[in-house]
Amino acid sequence: MPQDERWLAALPIFNEVQYVDRILDQVSQFASNILVVDDGSTDGTSEKLAQRRDIAIIRHPTNRGYGAALKSAFDYTLANGFAGVVTLDADGQHQPKRIPAFIDMARTADIVSGSRYLHHFDGDDAPPEERLFINRRITMDINRKFGLQLTDSFCGFKAYRRSALERLDITEFGYAMPLQLWVQAANAELEIVEMAVPLIYLDLERNFGGSLNHAETRLNHYNEVIQTELDRLAAASDCVDRSDDHCQWS
Template identity: 30%
Template sequence: MAERALVIVPTYNERDNVVRLVEQVLAQDERIDMLIVDDGSPDGTGAIADEVAEQNSRVHVLHRPQKMGLGTAYLTGFKWALERQYEFILEMDADFSHDPAHLPQFFDAATNADLVLGSRYREGKVTVVNWPMTRLFLSYMANIYARAVTGLPLYDGTGGFKCFRRKVLEAIDLNAVKSNGYAFQIEMSFRAWHKGFRLVEIPIVFVDRTEGQSKMSNKIIREAVWMVWRLRWWAISGQV
């Protein structure tokens, strides 16, 4: 990987993870920088991130006044990355459910792809650790549902471990992206696919968080259920 890469990590109450995550991400390749987008974490995550950034020029922090959602955090990060000419722009969770050791695989796959997605269900093989069977079933079926409604050719359209080439984000009207939770992941991939970019899934092992609290909510689930139909309509009506 000759070009620079930026790993964007949204945070909310992740003080127990942020320092270790920065260390492990930056250790993967010297050309990786990190952008932490903190949503006013009351546990002091933002202040800890600032301390890390003061000691390491490869770490950057954006502060938002309150919890504003995953999708808008990534959109803010995307725009920041594009302004600074990063070639590879990655999404990653803060809670170690995404293993930083997978990062080199994303860069390898990006030599022949425009959007690389870490898949928990590639070709039907489940690689999820620590999820109860009910949640695993819900997630697996949600991806089948999204694929059936939208036609998006992905085994795991709701995953959040992704690597975009900058040209993909430049081609998408980021101001038109409407969703925020898991639906955000489906929407971004759908928009990239609909514009003809090359999407590739690589297998990852997803380990459910062992520190902090899950951000899953019924609102996020409802948004994902309805967003796939909106995407289908937008595609039919030429709005994507």
């Protein structure tokens, strides 16, 4: 594959010792270039990663957050001349065999975002009710604000073209990172398409961190992240004329 056609598969990882080798063995069947961002693991994951010779590793000394891990992957993609990056989780919820399909679709789109609700697959799991409610609520709000047509605003299985990454400035380092992403992508008028992926929930008791484990608190936080990014973009664009579509977002 020519230098400018190389794609990276990147996995943010935090304490996935149970799954990491199995998932990376699968990823290596469908990607020639693999990056793992070890976000301060303390359960033996780091030691397992150190034994592998088929991956590049970025290690955060402490746990900085899901968004911070993806930010490191984006920076690595740009710094190393890749045409783009496919991001997927390392806990078994994303099927590595779909990586080539994401790359193919990204040849004509800026961002390809996995959707667990675009199509029903045989064997789909039932998502936790409160997480489904929050996803639907936030997705509806994002579509209404920005004229998007998303069905799943939180799926981490995505493909980003290099040109898209160059337009993003991710500073939200927690699980709310995708929301900042959608605000920036809409503002940059990036071409976004969704790809249907199976709904696999292995981590039914995800720890979102402290008070964010409470659903209402988490929903409020997500809305605050969206509004903060809107305010930042509005200020940056010197929105004097409030009839401008971008200014109206805020």
